[in-house]
Amino acid sequence: MRSIWFFVGLMLLVMGAIVTAAGAWQLARPPAAPKVLAQYHPSLWWGLVMMVFGGVFLWAGRRRTDA
């Protein structure tokens, strides 16, 4: 059976990629009604943080076969 850490990593990686893509999209085309603190582009860097964590979990859970 695949380790739970594998699934956690996969999910964080995929969701992080989508959040980063959303951040990049808003950087290129700023929304008409920006949220508070939008100038810090939280989607962009938080998405990247998620992808890094996701990658680490995916790597850590790649071989285990227990729960």
Added chain:
Amino acid sequence: MQQAIGLTVFDWLVIAIYFAFVIGLGIYLKRYTRSEEDFFLAGRRNSSWVAGLAFLSANLGALELLGMTGNTFKYGMYVAHFYWIGAIPAMVFLGIYMMPFYYSSRIKSIPGYLKLRFDEKTRVLNGIAFGVMTILVSGINLYAMALVLHTFLGWNWDASMWASAVTVAAYVTLSGLMSAIFTEIIQFFLIWFGLFLVSILGIVEIGGVDEVLRRVPPAFAALWSTSADPAANGMMITWAGIVLGLGFVLSFGYWTTDFLVVQRAFSARDLRAARMTPILASFFKMALPFLVIITGLVAIVLSRDAGSGFQLLVDKGQVNYDSALPLLIARYYPAGLMGLGVTALLAGFMAGQAGNISAFNTVWTYDIYHSVLNRGASPRHLLWMGRVSTVAGILLSIVTAYWAKSFPSIMDYMQAIFSWVNAPLFATMLLGMFVWWITPNGAFWGLVTGMSSSVLLYLGVKFQWFDAARITLSHPYSDMAANFWRAWWAWLICFGVTIAVSLFTARKPREELAGLVKGLSAGAAEAPVPWQRRPEFWGVVALVLLVALNVYFW
């Protein structure tokens, strides 16, 4: 109701991936769910990290997040007591002292221990009380879920409840406790990644943690220094109420006897892993106020600043405290992150509900159905019954959700339920595990009077038969203060009646209690490990950290 928030394609994609993930996991894990032990105890093969995160996450539902952030808005920093004195000592006590009795006796549920230590009637009484409680809490989870969808997306309450309940029913029915544990761990990470950014952005907007604490009213900004006078703190309670009601009775009652959380430790692969489960979880529990309490304090500061444009929702003249967290997500999160925030809450709700339902199906199947209704049931039939009771439990929680909707603050209600069931049970467990001459009749009648007194005290205050100050021993008081004190009195009554009845009724022979009572066990079979891997060492580290946090925020 506020205007519904529009979601972008990025947000919908994140939400859709989460739903696909949990359903996919349920289908993937079904092939490993062959026996009743796989379904009800996840095959007893988890590491302490997996069991520990699930142990914590079973308690970390949307209910907890919305309710505790709302409670921080209502009561101030005193809500951090739920995470520190109201959790850590009990979790360490469970790992060091109680888990050896639970795990070594190979029981499948907490009522199962009551059967071995006392008798069948005590087991069935607790099984029924626990079953009712899990359905009630599961119903509140549904309500919390509907609030999120209603607030964010403008969805219909009824449709929201039914859609989410069907998803949970699907994956718990497929693979039982294992899928519940997997989704709980995924939920743990989603909550941190999906919601911690709210606190960070709130602190950035206000200008630092010190500035947040400076702008919160003094009664809301301390942990202990205002606890001598109930009028001086937001929760309107004294230190005695916190220590006795929350720190001792409610906390120990919940963390050491509530099968919802303890079931996760039962899934551990060996005794050391089971003992480490709550102790590992305690470190993550201590960190949660930095997510929940800070978010609540940020909401207080913003709502007091007319220029911020931030106000909680008001429904029919009543402030909806539980709207604090969703409104902050709406304030800060742009496209993509919005989907992540909504997903974190959805995950919190669904895992919270799955946790309750997976505990309910176990107690129903073993402690009510197999124990009373069908003693000769085969393991295959019990596995089938586990799946049937999952669906039935979900349907019952939908009914409960409509009832829960009428309460102003979710957590007050949940504390009321816990003090009905868990508070007296902790007295029974404590006496049962540490005093050999406590009798089956003593335990049974202690539980009956303890639970009845708690319900009567609740009804007495609710319908104004007497003033709550008679329970809290101080004035003024809050609903929360009355909950804490009611738990204390229920515990004390159960404790006293159990001892009194035990003095006059037949005891179980000592030899029948070996392994179930302290001092009568032959010693748990635990392989020797270096000191830095011992649960006792990490338990002491957790307690030292707890003291440091309390002193720092005194």
